Amino acid sequence: MTLMVVGLSHRTAALEVLERASLDPAAAASTVSAVTACPHVEEAFVLSTCNRVEVYAEVTRFHGGVAAVGEALSRRIGLPLDELGDQLYVHYEDAGVEHLFRVACGLDSMAVGEAQILGQLRSALRELHASGRGGGALDRLLQTALRVGKRAHSETSLDAAGASLVDAAIARAEAVLGPVAGRSALVVGAGAMSALAATTLARAGMGVVVANRTPERAERLAAAVGGRAAGLDALRAEVAAADVVVSCTGAVGHVLDVAVVASALLDRPHRPLLLADLALPRDVDPDVATLPGAHLVDLEGLGADLAGTAVADDLRAVRTIVTEEVAAYAASLRVADVAPTVVALRAQARHVVDTEMRRLAGRVELDDATRAEVDRAVHRIVEKLLHTPTVRVKELAEEPGGAGYAAALRALFDLEVVGGAAGAPRAGGAPLSGSVAEAVGRTP
Template sequence: MSLLAIGLSHRTAPLDLLERAALSPDAARDLAGVVLRGEHVSESLVLATCNRVEVYAEVTTFHGGLTDLGDALCRSTGLALDELKDHLYVHYADRAVTHLFSVACGLDSMAVGESQVLGQLRQALRSAHEAGDTGRVLEPLMQQALRVGKRAHAETGIDRAGASLVGAGLRRAEQVVGPLTELDVLVVGAGSMSALAATTVYREAAGSITVANRTPEHAERVAAAVGGRWVALPDLAAELARADLVISCTGAVGHVVDVDTARAAAEQRAALRPDRPQLYVDLGLPRDVDPLVAELRGVHVADLEVLGQDLSAAELGEDVDQVRRLVDGEVEDYLTSVRVQAVAPTVVALRARAAEVVDAELARLGNRVREIDPAVRDELEQTVHRVVEKLLHAPTVRVKELASRHDGGSYAAALRELFDLDPEEVSAVSEVPSESDVAALLTGGGPR
């Protein structure tokens, strides 16, 4: 396995750079295709979320693959390598597997423990699978990452380990604006994150909740679930003047709240609610709220970078440590299985060669001794097969045991030399993940 991962995230890059590097789903698929055209790349998958852009690839050489991935990332984001290089992280082989499993569990998320990344990873795998970008290495690896992430949420308390971005925004709102029970809250957007924000605000018993969205049906659905009211996005300017807390996450390209609109709202608020501050919690990337809004009098803005700093200061406790131990164990199990699978084709080819020799010799015996009793012939054939089986048993078991301890590859190579096994014959004996296993994980089901 020559797995290479390269990317940038909220841990390594400032928000403005992440914003410029953000990729739409179509752009992420295009990037995967560009990567796959690299001279040293055989498989690829791109994971693009609001806080990260990562490329995973099976490569023939490390340095060649790194060049291919870096060039593709620059072309797709439109950023020069000089702008990216100080913020990129690179993981190879074992470290790449550890990073992927940690991402799937939410350990590397801005809101530690969030589960949304699992759905994003599943969608990335679906896109790559449908495009034929993944194969013998990345398919089972990504499937295993999904299993590890689901196991982390099912078996540990990671869901409660780190406060969510929404929770961090609400805590900041209480500090800046006051108790939630007295606030008028405006949620902009009706996607999964906005719906989560509305639900969380509702659970905390805010004064009132209004949902604004470009599609009225979506806004109405979210508002109905939290006992609030909904407005169409063209009415946003008027609603901003009423809102003490604005939570926005639309996924739009360009600012949903520009500085002129926010200034007009602030001026209206000065007349309606003098000396009452206003907070914008911007969960979008690219940002929904123009950063210049923070310079308006009485207006505060908490974007992903600010909220990430709030979250990183939180005590994460035993739940996170438990997931880290789970990841360590899963990585070791996965790498052991990869090593065992690597020697399996040699074992299969060895047994096939032995079977060919036995069949040939029994056929020769049958031609020489034609008058042999059928019962004796059957007993003779069984005896020969048992002898061969016993001779092959020890090296077969031993090479698999050695593979699990990191050094099985050299012993497999020795077997190929000793028994003159054809390398092409060995390479042909390899397992590809079944369509049913792939389909089950892409739709959120477990392994079959």
């Protein structure tokens, strides 16, 4: 068996698709039941947040697992799989482990570094246990991901990364506009990153307007920062009235295109406009930067502004943590896969010793003390002979490709291994990532 994750997030899917894909606990349990009904899927869990829906599964067949998860999500969302396929991504083996660890650390969130995802992981772990599927490979993976996420937040100041991006945007605005206190800001979106932006802008003394496709969410966020709510249908007028626009909606496609911004600029001649695009994928058409009076900065530009700062150091440190933890997890799986081979080798040795001791007892009359001493001596000899190869094969198994040494032991000693280690693919093979549409053409 091996790990596979199929999902969609703010990086790949349209907002309306994400909303339709949102799973409450009952729907998540139903999705898991549908997925595990497939003969190629051994166990699964769902990670569902406002920005992502992902199904993690231990599978015996790659294509069968992809098809089962894809069809379950297709039914849930109400879109044919061939239409949904390009919005779904697939990660396999090490790439799946790395993806989950990045998610746990907040590196894949709209608000970089947010820690709320750890709560979602805990919920997924509780659901896994409640369903009676705890104790397996996915249980271990979730617990490791939780530890990795906690390590990232305890060893770095990653929690401040999102706020630092907004601070960098304000610094850009001050370079263009001068002091921002008393000026107006438009925040497009009402998610976690938008809430962080609205709060930071309000603290800087700016009047905040929140525009969102869902009026209730815009009103809640605006009320929290003492601002005003607006609908996306009034976007052009709100852009025209603002000095700073910060956009982070999670939509696929440009929320602010050249036509909207160019039209808004006509109503504010000689007044520069700073637009900060904090979204992935981008909310603001990059061509907006060519418009006179428009000053556009995106995540790449803000990241460059933060280069050399503590935030950049923290991001690098977290990426290093993820890389280390993925390697350690893969090594632990390889060692675990070797364990049944070592157990089988030692069991075979005990069987040979016991057989020979019984044969000896039938041919030579020994008193109990002598028989016990001979038995201990033979067992010590066997233990010493096996000690170095069994310890060494575990050490070698920690390295990529180390499973070959266990395979050699099984071949040399003609071992029958009970368990999933004998040749089963594990994390540590060629990692695969991409969309469902691409994945169906692969043969891992």
